[in-house]
Amino acid sequence: MEVGQKVRIRRLRDRVSDAVVKRLGQVGTIQSYKMTDGSGVGVLIQFDDKFSTWFFEDEVEPAS
Template sequence: MAMEIGQKVKICRLRDRLSGQMVEQIKKNPVGTIAEYKMTDGSGVGVIVKFDSGLATWFFEDEIEVVN
């Protein structure tokens, strides 16, 4: 997947690391904008996604899909 800062993405999978409150906010509006890259586990790269609500958190590549 080619991910670029500023690109709109939809969250298609949520992992257990998020709080219940964050999950509910994301489910209401799962589309956000890639704000920056994040090293995840020393070998992987994730992205920090910022939502219109002001919430921002990071995701692995397999948790997001590009919105056209």
């Protein structure tokens, strides 16, 4: 996955706020990467309404 790529939120690993749960199935754009726990990488996703948050890489998939 690359910065600028469109991705779909396919699952959520952890408990999250309702604002993030509403993003399940939505498409957003990768803005940057984030180190998670020292062994993983997350991606910062921005949605069309300018809301942004990060997800683990296995929570997103390329949007077609």
